């Protein structure tokens with residue numbers, strides 16, 4: 001079993017290159033199923049979730065050529081909607097985007113119910129509502145099976161009862177090849193939604209308004225091949241910002257879109273961190289004890305829920321009492337129990353966590369409860385006195401490209417150890 005072994009105390013110094021956005025990539029790969037011809041995707045993050053989705057595409061009959069570390073070429077000419085690698089599908093949240101792309105291309109879809117991080121109940125009623133509005137009949141059991149009686153989806157108006165990233169993207173994907181115009185109202189506005197729209201448009205789709213709460217999709221007959229470069233990952237960048245803030249040091253975070261980081265930047269500045277913005281990078285400098293702050297997570301442009309655990313660790317070592325309010329998920333505080341093992345003083349009541357900052361954390365053996373919680377444990381370990389072991393690192397590797405290699409380049413003492421035999425994985429090829 002591999003785990004991370006961290007010796008805390010080293011400040012972070014140097015430069016780190018951010019990879020492509022995970023949550024854009026995990027929608028773009030399934031959407032590529034609808035492209036007629038070869039589609040080349042650049043700046044694809046090399047993480048286990050994107051690898052799994054590419055394997056699922058291959059199981060559907062697509063040809064996937066890995067050109068280099070961050071570039072793939074996909075040809076779905078011979079793909080079908082049947083015979084997917086359902087075991088793999090079941091483990092990935094984003095596999096639900098295949099419902100949209102299969103319905104769009106084939107008028108039929110079959111996927112498993114999606115897996116992914118457990119933040120409590122993760123309903124897909126808004127996805128289903130959208131597919132129904134476009135004319136699909138959807139049946140949900142262990143599998144999601146759907147078909148369009150007339151063969152082709154028909155554009156429609158869909159008002160989302162809840163601002164949902166996944167439903168917005170799935171309906172957008174399905175609508176691209178539908179007949180006529182689809183309007184998605186109360187749409188989510190995250191940067192990866194704009195990125196998915198840009199990808200689809202670069203392949204011949206007609207999607208307008210992505211990034212606002214009303215998205216209009218004029219259906220087209222088919223998509224053509226092309227080349228697309230995915231945007232940098234907002235949350236990976238935010239994670240290194242929070243890490244530098246909590247641990248201390250000076251790090252230049254490269255290949256970012258500073259605008260996407262605005263609310264993280266503002267919160268860190270409130271906590272006494274220096275953040276300088278440049279064209280495609282941000283410099284984060286942190287010295288001395290952080291100041292307390294209140295954080296409320298909300299859909300974009302609010303503070304991202306996917307940054308809540310990482311900022312939670314920074315607040316755990318800040319001076320004074322901070323209040324975190326989780327505005328998106330019902331259960332996103334499982335990591336607090338792990339953080340308490342390291343000496344953090346946090347109480348949780350429903351969606352609110354009250355954090356009494358402590359001067360230092362101490363090393364302990366902790367679990368990565370999910371992807372971002374796992375990243376938070378790593379930050380905590382790097383802040384702590386002594387040695388921290390982080391278990392269940394497969395969650396972290398779902399979404400962070402070469403996390404350990406990148407942190408080591410910044411001076412962190414972190415290794416991947418395979419126990420019980422004690423061998424160390426080579427992370428020298430840092431991306």
Ligand code: UD1
Nearest residue numbers: 023093094122123124125126127162164165166167328329
């Ligand atoms: C995506 C991200 C996840 C992030 C979340 C919010 C991916 C693969 N994952 O998840 O990391 O935390 O956005 O930024 O991109 N909801 C419903 N009905 C639905 C769909 C959602 O009630 O049909 C609710 C959810 O329970 C949740 C809220 O809407 O309370 C937001 O969920 P959503 O934005 O859909 O999250 P995901 O797309 O699953």
